[in-house]
Amino acid sequence: MSPTRTMPPFDVQGLLSDPDTRIVVCCGSGGVGKTTTAAALALHAAEQGRRVCVLTIDPARRLAQSIGLSELDNTPRQIPGVGLEAGGALFAMMLDMKRTFDEIVEQHADPQRAEQILANSFYQTLSSSFAGTQEYMAMEKLGQLAREAEQTGEWDLIVVDTPPSRSALDFLDAPERLGSFLDGRFIRFLMAPARVGGRAYMKIVGTGFSIVSGVMTKILGAQLLNDLQTLVAGLDSVFGGFRERAEQTYSLLQAPGTTFVVVAAPEADALREASYFVERLQSDQMPLGGLVVNRMHTTAAADLSAERAAGAAEDLHEQKAHTLTAALLQLHANTMRVIAREAHLLERFRGAHPAVGVASAPALAGDVHDLPGLRKVGAALTQITHSA
């Protein structure tokens, strides 16, 4: 009943040991073990001699927990001792979105203007507490790490964990959204008064703007609109640089050397989301490596079916004997039912995406939160089980 028997295998080992593999992006819905997968792949590659940097974007400090780091800041920190024997190394970092945003501002605006922007209350809210900012900043940070890899050679493989749920796709949308905003008429509307002042700007940008201006003032109030306009005008130079870099990162994602790994758990929701991710990546022409399915249930007694086990348990109940064996048989019947359900769900995925390779890791009874646990997951994912 192993999924790899009916599906093309996903050669994770080959992917990680290929020196041409430079970036591995793990995506998938929340709670499927994405962070664990990213950390396990990074650890495995490092212990096989690669110099790896793993970037987590998730706000929960899960990666930190799973690799035994108590603190992760916005710069990669080397994990002592890991990969040394094989000549590899492991660095880990967690995205600090506000810090990343601040750095872009400081880099692209002159000091005086940067100071004004950083002090703007609208900016502070935008950069620290709104959903969405994270995805934009993730893009930026990945680009930075890739450039650092080229310049310093500190690492030659970057493994990225993406934000949970569908918003992970905003990661792909960021450049286009920014582009259409920056090329659009709305930004000209937002910036016009700051540049021209007074009502003169209407002559420049057209009368349609007066309607919009009226409506916006009515909705937002004059003061809020003014704050927004001041911020956008101030961020003008920053936006340009940010967009250019977002576009670079986007092409980096499409370039040879990058591989997307879709992560799922063997649950209906998670696999439906995985399908969605696969389709989305294909339509964006992003290179898809394969599907990783975590927490697959397994048994060493697959030839005793759920029905026979449950029937036998019932027999024993009627005999009012061997309660222990009856309990174990009932337990086994449940396990077999879970295995059947998982196999069925994977089969459905395969029907929709026959060409996508699959690698799987078994469900462990306990949680994975240390290096030995991650090694187990890494070993399972990189082991190709050939048809029996």
Add this chain to the structure above:
Amino acid sequence: MALSAASSAWDAVRLHVVTGKGGTGKTTVAAALALALASGGQRVLLMEVEGRQGIAQLFDVPPLPYDERRVAVAKGGGDVFALAVDPEAALFEYLDMYYRLGRAGKALRKIGAVEFATTVAPGVRDVLLTGKAYEAARRSKGGKRGAKLAYDAVVLDAPPTGRITRFLNVNNEVAGIAKVGPIRKQADSIMQLMRSRQTAVHLVTLLEEMPTQETIDGVSELTAAGLPAGSVLINQVRKPALRGETLRAAGKNELDAHEIEAGLKAAGLQSHDGLVAALLNEAHDHAERITLEKAERRRLRSLDTPTIDLEWQPDGIDLAGLYELADEINTQVKA
């Protein structure tokens, strides 16, 4: 009037927000809660905001449009309506309701202001989505002032635990930016509802380390933000197959293999070493899992929040399973 069992403990609550770490079954539990609240003749609206169409999948109906549709009839009568909120549609609805913009709305779209608000500008989506939940929870029948409420309860399938406080608190951020004006007024009204006894934020969890940790963190973040934590719904609770000394022995790999062999023979199964070893191994994993669940439950007890257990269903959740979960919720809330 027949009151639903669940509403007797949550009498004052109009807006039930359901959050949970990804993979804990948040949408399933939100749907079961809606069924539980509707049972006995109530009208309940179940809203989703993440564009996943999870509700349609659960109730086995076509994808939901931006329209409130009846998706299920609860036990003892009562209706569950469902709505998949689309931020853009919510924006126009909001503008229409409060500003009667008419054609000016079109100008906003043409210039790109709508796209900016719903996709580029961070946070605006959350403002629109929470705004819609507020509107639905406060709506009266036929839109008349003083009339009965359109829904007895609204259940919001909200973003995951890691984001929930930020999501619900977004109007507080807005209030920080807009010092005066209509947006400020709206933001203040929404925050007032969110922080009142009319709102309960329920957290769905599994008895596993990380979901439990996120739940504990989630409750303290909500509390710190002045948002009311409701119940912790523990999903997929395993019934122990072994108890007491037997469970301990299974965990230590000390079960008697001969006894199992004899049991298999008595049941007419062909026993062999491989089978016995496999069963012992499954018993060991089960014991480890039960021990872990007990430890996680102890951690959850450190919270003041009441808990509701939802039993694990090995075949997954179908429509019949949802009704079972709804029954479990009603029984425990009544108790």
